[in-house]
Amino acid sequence: MTAETSRPLLSVEHLSIEFGNRRVVNDLSFALHSGKTLCIAGESGSGKSLTSLAIMGLLPKIARVPSGTLLFEGRDLLALPERQMQQLRGKEIGMIFQEPMTSLNPLMMVGQQLEETVRRHEPVSRRQARQRAKEMLDAVRVPHVDKRLVQYPHELSGGMRQRVMIAMAMVCRPRVLIADEPTTALDVTIQAQILELMRELQREFDTTLLMITHDMGVVAEMADEVVVMNQGVMEEHAPVRDLFNAPQAAYTQKLLAAVPVLGTAPKPESRAAQPVVLEVTDLTVRFPLRSGWFEEARNVHAVENVSFSLRQGETLGIVGESGCGKSTTGKALMSMLAYDGSVKLLGRELNGLKGEALKPVRQDIQMIFQDPYASLNPRKTILDLVGEPLLIHGQTDFSQRKARVAQLLEQVGLPGEAMERYPHMFSGGQRQRICIARALALNPKVIIADESVSALDVSVQAQVLDLLERLQEEYQLSYVFISHDMAVVERICHRVAVMFCGQIVEIGQRDQVLGNPQHPYTRRLLSAVPMPDVDHRRDFKALLKEIETPDPIKPRGYEASVQNYRAVDLDHLVAV
The missing domain is CATH 3.40.50.300 (P-loop containing nucleotide triphosphate hydrolases)
Known part of the structure; x- marks a missing residue:
């Protein structure tokens, strides 16, 4: 390997961050190599997100950086004036923030926000910017792109908003993408889709990924290298396989031991002989939708004939x-x-x-x-x-x-x-x-x-x-x-x-x-x-295909057909 190819794209050297007298990041160093994924893992308060904000030049005004350098292609980001950071932010280094709803402008349509990002960094026409926005939404597998471009953030689901955030971070094709807890608030299937999308985008655009997470399952799926942080200090820095197979730091061992792993829990004792304390039969919840003068009265069918x-x-x-x-x-x-339906607690009917x-x-x-x-x-x-x-x-x-x-x-x-x-x-x-x-x-x-x-x-x-x-x-x-x-x-x-x-x-x-x-x-x-488990990384490609879900909004008076079940085993029922 030559000196040129081994030189890191981004290196953090002896970074310290303080709030008043409190040091929240202490003497942190790591390097990010082109095309690779580095995960910073740790629990709340470990300094993970502050490190990413320092790289982006977005630390709060009360924060102080007493020491350290952040070298990106030979330039120290901490020494750059704000005007130069604005040019670099989004174009060279993109960021996906933890909470998409607070990161997207609620008063601007999705298309406007994507176009604004492109036109800020590149000399393109409005039409070219719109085309780039469409291409990027296609790349992150957003369905019905033309419709999404004219929607506002509140009209999208959490998973769709996160896809828009990724598209916005990637629309100028940055060299480095920082993802701060990009899947924390998402359902397990949406999380898997987002992880697979990030893998695909990394391959397609040769993006270097810095991922911040507290989920060790996500670390095992995505990382090439891992930095484990605790209370502002780096506990361990190792290739992902070494970290999972032979963790050195006591804190890393404790963190991995606390992770619940599907398929390893001991068999629970049966409670079949115990008395029933709660009996739920045909529980149904519907929320009426407001309707105008000429609109049909409708309900949201939130829960339908649930029994257990x-x-x-x-x-x-x-x-x-x-x-x-x-x-x-x-x-x-x-x-x-x-x-509607029956809920009995200790034999007493609660409905009504x-x-x-x-x-x-x-x-x-x-x-x-x-x-x-x-x-x-x-x-x-x-x-x-x-x-x-x-x-x-x-x-x-x-x-x-x-x-x-x-x-x-x-x-x-x-x-x-x-x-x-x-x-x-x-x-x-x-x-x-x-x-x-x-x-x-x-x-x-x-x-x-x-x-x-x-x-x-x-x-x-x-x-x-x-x-x-x-x-x-x-x-x-x-x-x-x-x-x-x-x-x-x-x-x-x-x-x-x-x-x-x-x-x-x-x-x-x-x-x-x-x-x-x-x-x-x-x-x-x-x-x-x-x-x-680094030896059994999952292939989430199949999950990128959306499954068909019935519309829960029905006309007033609509009655759903009764759900039938097939007995697979004693006490194991599956809908047919």
Whole structure:
């Protein structure tokens, strides 16, 4: 190899970043070689995203760079004036940001945003820019391109918005593409499609990829080299195969050990002999759409004739992509929205109960929400928040309530004195523990956990799952565990129900559904799970073909045909 070919395209040398007196990135060095993929992996707060923002010249004004150089083709990016960085940003180095909805202008059509990017960097006409935008949307497999060009970001799904973000980052064909957590908020199949698209674009345009992620499955699928960061420090830098087969740093070993791997969870004990605590029959949820003077009245059929049972001490996983009706089902079970059908808790019918009649039922069924920060009032202390259910249900004695809150916090692994603090003073994992403590306050029989670990780092996720399993064992709790993460579902669930377009298409024991999937949609979900195994990289090309989904919007009065099931095995049903 000659000196010329071995010279890195981008090199980060001894980079440090500070906010006030706090050093958030410390003496970081790595090199990015042409045509290769380098992944920066680590948990929240490790300094991954700040490193990428430093390369793009987009660090917040309060940040300071006391040392380091960022060399791109011999130029130090930190020394370049802003005007030169503006010319380089987008044309030579592109970036896909973590949250597409906040990165796209909501007041501009998709076509306008793509054209603006082209015309900013290249002397082309409006017509040529429009043609380049169409070609790039074609390259990222956006269907119905002409229609998408005149749509606004809010009119697109999460996966489509992320494709538009990739198209915008690639439209000037940059030498380096930085992808900051490009698949974090996406469903497993959409994530697989985005990863496959990035592979294809890298091959087609010879792009060098710097990927930032906390998902070790994504690292194994995509990386040539890996930098592992922790608290602003590089723990390990190695080729991907060496890192997975023989990790050197204790932190890397811990990170890899915490990753749930599909197909490795031990067989759960059957709960078939336990009494049924929740019986759901023909649950149907429809949302009326507003209609104008001459429009036909229509409904969104969000959930259609869903039936299942839940036994004492059992966890039923409900899996599927965004929009399949998982969370709507959870809210209906909590009587948070109107529904048709029957929901029986401990033999008592819940449909139709309101106000005071519903209040005693709420003691037996509680919910843990997806976003722990949004579900905790920032103006209240933890004592007020965790003690609130006790106050609502009649425990007015302050000293007893305080003692119970301290006991609940200790049950979820937090010190009793934490009750004096406010939600913003805790990490994401600690806030989720506080939400679990609040859900346990009234000694419920059933807990609905709606994507309760999806926003957490992998090691924190493992701790919360351990906690949920321990609490289930101690108190014989029953969980409805709503998730799109198949490896997490395998880890914690006894039975699994797969939802597609508002209906259950497959349900059975965990090993029956995940080990012997019968429905094409279940197989599609499982084939999209990235595996943290460099020797078995997945081919996601088949997933780029969109599957046909029925339109959930129907005329008022429309009745769906009853879903029929075939028994594959005892307790294993699949839609036909």
